[in-house]
Amino acid sequence: MQNVIVVTSGKGGVGKTTTVANLGAGIARQGKKVVLIDTDIGLRNLDVVLGLENRIVYDLVDVVEGTCRLKQALIKDKRYDGLFLIPAAQTRDKMSLTPEQMKKLVAELEEEVDYIIIDCPAGIEQGFKNAIAGAKSAIVVTVPEVSAVRDADRIIGLLSAAGIDDCYLLVNRMRIDLVKKGDMLALDDTLDILGIELIGVVPEDERIIKSSNMGEPIVTNDKAPAGKAYRNITRRILGENVPMNDIEDDGGLASVFKKLFGVK
Amino acid sequence: MIHRKKSSGSIAKERLKLVLIHDRAGTSPSSNIMEMLRRDIISVISKYFDVVEQDFDVEIKNTADMHSGSSATRLTANIPIRSIKNLGRNKG
Numbered sequence: 001m002q003n004v005i006v007v008t009s010g011k012g013g014v015g016k017t018t019t020v021a022n023l024g025a026g027i028a029r030q031g032k033k034v035v036l037i038d039t040d041i042g043l044r045n046l047d048v049v050l051g052l053e054n055r056i057v058y059d060l061v062d063v064v065e066g067t068c069r070l071k072q073a074l075i076k077d078k079r080y081d082g083l084f085l086i087p088a089a090q091t092r093d094k095m096s097l098t099p100e101q102m103k104k105l106v107a108e109l110e111e112e113v114d115y116i117i118i119d120c121p122a123g124i125e126q127g128f129k130n131a132i133a134g135a136k137s138a139i140v141v142t143v144p145e146v147s148a149v150r151d152a153d154r155i156i157g158l159l160s161a162a163g164i165d166d167c168y169l170l171v172n173r174m175r176i177d178l179v180k181k182g183d184m185l186a187l188d189d190t191l192d193i194l195g196i197e198l199i200g201v202v203p204e205d206e207r208i209i210k211s212s213n214m215g216e217p218i219v220t221n222d223k224a225p226a227g228k229a230y231r232n233i234t235r236r237i238l239g240e241n242v243p244m245n246d247i248e249d250d251g252g253l254a255s256v257f258k259k260l261f262g263v264k
Numbered sequence: 265m266i267h268r269k270k271s272s273g274s275i276a277k278e279r280l281k282l283v284l285i286h287d288r289a290g291t292s293p294s295s296n297i298m299e300m301l302r303r304d305i306i307s308v309i310s311k312y313f314d315v316v317e318q319d320f321d322v323e324i325k326n327t328a329d330m331h332s333g334s335s336a337t338r339l340t341a342n343i344p345i346r347s348i349k350n351l352g353r354n355k356g
Contacts (some may be wrong), residue, residue: 067272134334146276146279146280146283149280150280150283152290157288184272184276185276185280186273186277189273189277191279193277193280193284
């Protein structure tokens with residue numbers, strides 16, 4: 001995985017923004033410097049997921065138009081010294097940004113930080129083109145549903161056509177109980193169909209709802225299975241070889257019993 | 265043998281595979297796979313037959329299998345020909 005990563009999915013509502021917030025906080029926790037860029041112009045949300053909505057003065061479009069200096073639009077996170085956000089403009093549209101402007105911005109930021117993570121809007125139009133313009137690697141987020149995997153396949157094709165072949169799959173909201181009953185697309189089937197490398201599986205976890213209510217990324221929650229999954233994905237991004245065995249631990253009743261009785 | 269009902273997960277997998285055949289055929293990043301295939305088939309068939317190029321038709325179809333009730337995907341080509349070439353004559 002390279003240092004400029006776009007998080008994309010095609011379909012909306014699969015957890016792109018949540019993923020960006022958690023990977024950003026996860027990487028910053030490891031002592032690295034990371035900038036998150038919200039490219040969803042007109043529908044910004046990464047600021048609220050991170051709990052930084054009250055600190056916004058300037059945004060992405062202000063930076064590229066030269067209304068402010070780059071440093072002025074970098075919002076510093078409240079929890080981690082190394083975590084910064086460039087929020088999307090809320091009152092503009094996707095056409096206020098061009099792929100060339102994004103490339104230039106990313107090149108400038110690369111000099112300053114260890115990682116840049118770009119939150120891509122849903123869809124395959126201008127917003128998508130802007131988001132992938134400066135990226136070197138991609139994390140494709142999907143959920144185990146026909147519609148989301150179909151869109152992920154389309155996105156992988158478009159990324160490849162744009163010269164981004166370093167693509168990894170993140171399967172979000174997995175429910176092991178349903179997979180065991182045969183009522184959910186299995187991980188192996190999804191991987192087989194999409195044919196890209198897996199970066200991790202995040203189990204369905206209702207604590208995610210609470211964490212976004214609070215504006216606190218779940219990656220910091222030691223008890224939440226989704227938090228553990230995001231911590232493992234973070235370590236994989238940083239180059240560590242972390243086995244995928246966290247997939248089994250769904251945080252459900254069975255795993256609670258296992259923990260109570262010390263069964264591995 | 266007792267007929268076991270398919271799980272919704274495996275039905276999802278089959279539906280996904282079918283829909284992706286159509287998606288990938290129509291949206292290949294480099295160019296249109298079906299158009300490339302059409303041109304290749306024409307060039308091969310033309311060695312042996314005089315084909316009516318403008319009526320040449322290749323498509324992917326979903327058809328229901330009568331026995332299993334599940335659907336299958338096939339590539340069908342409809343190739344109108346005017347005449348067969350006399351290859352023996354060319355050898356002189």
